[in-house]
Amino acid sequence: MNSFHIEPIYDSSLVALAASVVIVAVLILVTPPTEDPQKRRWLMLLRAIAGLVLVVAMFRPGVVRTDTRAAEATLVVAIDVSRSMTLPDDEKSDRWTHQKQAWQSLAEGLEPLADSMNVRLLSYGKTTAELPNPTPATLDIVVPDGELTDLAAAATGAIAIAQGQPLAGVVMMGDGTQTAPIQGNGAERVAQTLKAWGVPLWSVPIGPASGPSANRDAAIDALPESYQLFAGNQFEVSFQVPLRGLAGISVPVQITWIDENGKATLAAQRRVLSETANSVGDVSIPLIAPAPGTYRLNVEVETQAGELVTTNNLQTAFVNVREGGGRILYIEGESLYEQRFLRMALRRFPDLDLTYQWIPRDTASRWPVDLGDWFEKGRFDIYIIGDVDADAIGREQLAELAETVGAGAGLITLGGYHTYGAGGYASSPLADVISIRMDPSRRRDINSEIQPNTPDQIAGPISVQPARRHPVTDLGGADPVRVWKTLPRLLGANRFVGPKVAPGVQVLLETTDGAPLLVVGEFGRGRTVASAFDSTWQWWREGKSEAHRRFWRQVVLWLLSREEDSTEQINLELDARRFAVDADVGFRATLTSIAENQSIDFVAEILDESNTITPVTDLADTSEGNSQTVTGKIPKLIPGYYRLRVGPRDTASKLNSENLAFQVVDQSREMTMPMADPVYLRQLADITAEHGGGSFSYEQIDDLIERIAKRRKQAEAPVVEKFTLGDDPLTGWILFALFATALIIEWTLRRRWGFA
Template sequence: MSYWYLQPLGESYLLVGILVFALVALLVLRPQFQGLTPQRHWILTGLRFAVILLIALTLLRPTWVRSIKETQKSLLVLMFDTSRSMTVPDAGDGIQRYEAQKQTLQRLAPELNSLGNNIDVAIYQFDENAKRLESVDGQVQLPHTPEGRFTDIGTSIAEVMQQNIGKKLAGVILLSDGAQRVYSPQVEMQQAARDLARLETPLHTVTYGKAIDPSQARDVAVETLADHYTVFVKNELAVKTSVRIQGMANLPVPVQLIVEDAQGQKTIVETQEITTPKVQETLDVIFRYTPQTSGQFKLSVVVPDQEGELVTKNNVLSAYLNVLEGGLKLLYLEGRTVDRPEQKWLRQVVAESADMELDFRWIDRRRRDQWPVNLTEVIEKGKYDVFIIGDVDSSALSPDTLELLAKQVEDGKGLIMLGGFHSFGAGGYQTTIFQNVLPVEMSRFDRQDFDAPIRTDMHVPGPITIVASENHFLSSLGTDSEGVPALTAVPGLSGANKVTGPTQRGMTILETQNGQPLLVAGEYGLGRTLAFTADSTWRWVMAGKSDIHKRFWRQILLWLAKKDGIETRDVWVQLGQRRYVPGAPITFTAGANSQSGDPLRGVTFESTLIAPDGSRTLLRTLPGNDVIEGTLDAGQAMGDYTIEVVAKQNGTSVGTGLGRFFVYDQDLELSDPSARPSQLAALSAITKDVGGRTWTPEELPQLLDQIKNRPPETEVEVQTKWTWPESSRDSWINLLLIVGLLGWEWYLRKRWSMV
């Protein structure tokens, strides 16, 4: 199929028409030359008209589009497993699975090199990630030994697909023992196989190794547990773990949650018995723990050794627990009660928090004849840590009250204003001292009159989807009980106040799907301030997400009171994770903050690694942006390690920061090295409609012959476009034609004595 179209200069036919008309007009209004014969006149006119025509074509840019079919090469991907479980010698004749893989690849080399010109071959090694191997002179250098600590089949397939996006895959051949051994896969195996099926790409699997009969091998393993938790004192903590039971059908298996304090004192918090009627199954276990004191603790999920277990190293998994202090006194000023459920559920959160005490003041708008209310004595006697301003009009509070609230915040207290019909600009706060206290700008034209219809131009209509615009303590709300991110799990908000935007020092933490600020943080003097422009988080409770609702408001109140752990230490140490296998690489950062939380300048750091036996080793670090960065390898000895960072400024000690981690003896690859042929068969079956299936190593030449003789359809339709005069060649031809015609016209006029 082919067709023509025009691309006029400036995308305007009118502009081109005017220019061409002007040139033609000049041609019509020709000068009079004596002695010019009609024949010579028409020759000159024709040359000039040809020049105008070329100029018109140049301005109109005619384009010819045609479709042609081209043959695109397809790609055959071959992936082989280099995780440590491939060292198990059960692949026949007592050789290792990996050696059997290498022999297969060596036998296949001639067939792979003779697949033809239309099929390329890409060979990948994989463990927890996939890595493409380059061939030299048609040969691929294979690793000598498999060293991968984990196997992540799903993520590896996804990475291969991502690296070859846009290419037609003739198929994926996967050589492995079939076992997925990783704590948190980025992409599940079944999802990766479904993605291949969606792209009409067959998955061919080949299993190496033998499956151990689960009914003959007893084993219990704690498989998943977060490596670090942070919770406020007297707040409930949900500890979710998963336990795999094998060969113990219908037998009770005890699972314990143990807490260990800094002195090494261990306490069994809870014991649950789990059981399964199946030969093998992985069960989720959730413990509930409410710490009563603050400090650093160690959590361990432990399954006592069971009779007949061959491997017991996988019966325990540990994590660190940081319990932060609470203890706050709050003053809540509210103008509406019956028709404002937000205040009810916010007060309920505080009532359920033993570390918080709330004074609630209802400023009734029906008694406006008694306004403004003077609360200076209440505020001075209350010694409050945080002030909450609900739907209260600025005219309800006396100027002295507003001045005192501002002074309290300036001296280090926290303040939050909530959304409402008489909050922010609608409540007239832009004309009070609060215009400097709040972290948002308010329009001077906003004002809601009492007993007048609600002005919709001052509000953002719902439903509102909450978007986290900053990675902040207040936006880190974890997940719900099903593992869904909190801000995704909760229903949308029904509306919010519209503000001009954050102040110069304000930070937008949460916003609407359209970028309107919802939660803005700031500072006023030594205190922290928040503007939360909505008032419908109570809908989260109605939707069964009361745990997220409680977490959200507790974190807000504790952050306002500087109880979020950000400033609990002058010197801090941050680790990417807290649990490592022996020899794993570890990175950490450390720094020192002033009392206001700003980085200290001119500080020197000394970092030391303290091993489980108490031995100390100095660590080398590199300076970063107001921090230091260090790397080390986890030790081979199992147990708890501590990174100690001592900070000094002008020779004087600023403080000491501690970062704890532990090295545990749990090798996912070798603790249960059984092959999983059924798992690979299930993956290939997902793509059976496009030819995917399982194969034996001996059948692979047959598979390659099949792919060679029946390659996938790779003929694609491609559009080609030619525009005059777009290419360099056409531009030169166009220029030479115009110059040539003009030169010829000038030559003739000179020859005929017209110039």
């Protein structure tokens, strides 16, 4: 509505009227001094124009316009850009597609309100960010890759983005599932703030709610990360199958071997039946270890109809299959240092299984001890007889042991006061098996007092030297003799009568004056080792643990006919073999050398399945004695299978690189919590219901637009606009220009015509 008004000078119409009368009187009474009527009319006209401008300027006429419209405000639309929006919404499309459709419809529907409402678009995940210049097509270039969802951050960001301008409302789209840690009262506190301000919150839930069909999930869990196996051995694969929403359904599970070349071989199949809506099935399946090599063992449950998350349907274990393991029976009569350190050394190797049996001398009244089936063929691969009397085992069991060694088992006899001839073995069934000659006259009574300086003993300290080159005594280095000279001397040893003269019998270690200390031989298809000493624990105690470990391992492997290359090896370890993308995982590569103060420049690399190399930087190198350790961190990698390779930088080095496979898995909370929470979004919107807040599905955007328009209509208020002539620079200058122009022209004409 428009109306006319005047605002005279000094707010007085009388003053303006009086001034106008004076102006008119001057125009009438003061006439131009000429008798020419035409010239008189022109001059009077110009004076009249100037006078009229003055009269108008004194009365200041204007127009008042009264209108009703909403004051300008900001509408904030928050859209969810977390990874869970890539999950299915229904059978036709995913959540992100439906959210884009909802935004497009909303943006187009709000265009008629653009004059009074500024739309701001906010993306939220773990953090928030404004999307500039929002259009219906803005989300076409946005990627939902957020690792967490923080609804409180979204609501807080919506308030902050308005930047002091009145809020017309907040529209929050998304699946409503809070995956980020909640700080304080979360989104509810922000909704209460909006309520206090009279600002409505409108939610648009997207995604299926929990329910019998939408909550379906089958997974594999609790599978060990790795196995160390021996070829041909049976082992148990144990894991769990959590099932949700699959009551009464038999779910297939299969186990597959994946070799180094990527070839898959089906190992086993089972079916797991869930009798309740939520169950966890414990499954244990016996398998036979394949040929030696490295494998991935995949355990997978078949994807079920309606499953939203399938990344948990498969778990992988890393398997190292060795060429047959060694089962060792160690029988000892003296619980002294040697047995303790020997057991500790052999148990460090995953391919050796050690069983220990102590037969104390104070049990002699109950000898022989019944050892059950331990001496049966195939029960153990190697037998170690320590300082134990032959009567403690008994002739029958020793005879069975002799047959087992002849059939292919290995035998180690150690030094001591009750071994060999002194222990009664010269007259036992093992006399033909042991590779040295024994004197029955040296038999020592079990209860007799031990004299250290006896003819069958060599008094210490004793220096040991190799008698010949052999895999058992090759401890590495260019000069094995020099390595043996660095080892601590032994405390004493048995004095052998001498080695047997037979094929395969060899003296490998001897004293500096030629007395045999270690004699190897063969019996049937088995191998034997006769050791005169029992104080190699001294090596460990004096910092030569690697030499101790390698020596006894090489003895065992020679008995198994599996001579090991004496080349030094890197021991590579990972904190975990299967870990999440964001996990902080370290590794250690340890090289323990016989030679001290040896330093290797190591390099570490990550290889993916296509053998693309990613170098590992920031390695930490520490050395202590003859041990060198390199540590580092696995860099951030995308989900997949990888190999960690650590080796010498010098490619000409004899030291081989070591590889260790691992898996990076996607364990994002966004992807493991697939259910939407529309109820929570509805509750947030209902907090502001008294101000028009509410919840709408993505298919009800038209209703939401109507609600927003109605809300803006309710916010309309009378707006009065007043226009007064001369108040603004434009009209003021126009009046001045008319007045000045009229007077200038009038003065110019008077001069031209010669008037005073």
